[in-house]
Amino acid sequence: MEQVSDFSRLSKLTEGDYEAFLYDCDGTLADNMPLHAESYVEVARGYNFNLDPAIINELAGWPIVQVVEEINIRYQLAMDPQEFRVKKAQVFKERFLEQVMPITYVTEHLKANAGKVRIGVVSGGDRAGVQRTLEVIGVSDFVEVLVCAGETPKGKPFADPFLRAAELLGVDPKKCLVFEDGIPGVKAAEAAGMHWVRIDEFKFG
Template sequence: MSSILPVPDKQTILTRLSEGSYDAFLYDCDGTLADNMGAHKASYSAAATMCGFELDDAIIDELAGWPIIQVAEEIRKRYNGNFDPAAFAQLKNKLYESNFINETKPIEFVVAHLKAHVGKVRIAVVSGGSRPSVSKTLQLLGISKLVEVLVCAGETPRGKPYPDPFLSAAEKLGVDPTKCLVFEDGTPGVQAAEAAGMRWIRIDHA
């Protein structure tokens, strides 16, 4: 199930697309609820510069939703880098949280959709970001208290595009995976939702 939403009243369209007998809505964070992909790209690029190479940040769009450590491993592989992926991921996180996270803005129609469904369905956020970073982002968006379950990078055996994070969220909510609807902006997240047996809506906030 996919949709591009380039119409004026995106929240209305998103609400209509999400109608059905769902027990839970599972939202990605970065690029779905939060307009912060530019900030993430900047922090990856800054980390790469500090490690001695120039990063083409298109890779961040390609791997959107992957745990940061896995993105770092893929960057090392493609750039034949001489750096420790764990250290790179820590540096990226430090740069993001100290220099860029406060640039976060809401993707208004998705945040409004979440708020409108609190109490109607169970709500979870499933992200490839670190828990401190995602928690801070949800606070900046003013929705941290509305999210019942948060699943972040490193908290399941495998991250997106594998189904583990979404299945973990469904288990924590006590909801059948087939009764979950996923909201995602990245291909890995869509692949993870499909692998989990969940329906999905792809968010295009351009």
């Protein structure tokens, strides 16, 4: 019943004169943030570092390379960000990817609005992993544009990924509504001049 109630709340919150809906993937469409955190912890362990998974939630939406750079700064480490990214992607793909479940009220919202507005997904994850995640949770056929880590000069919390998605869709950024679960994504949406919905708290901005 809660999923049905949440779908109704989300639908009511997103009424308006929008031409495109831009969804984050991890933690917004896909219920996979604990799995991503676990893969970060496993790879960090290979560098003899016990990573607190709370930092992964704090930096939700950041590209992996930037997350590792931030961890290096905070803990005076020297982990290779690109090497870490490759290892983390491999661990997630091999151990966790096929277990990912949808956040149903958000995926149903996406499907209900496909054809009414343009649909894009903007993620801080690697393209191959995000594409497969969208397939696993059953929404890949509804997504017109996908913007992922490394495909814009800067990632979230900067505006670049959302502005790129709007450009690819041919939609004015002011006519885009962003769906996010993390603060970096909300900041990126605001920087792009877009309204946003924080799906886990049903906040609108």
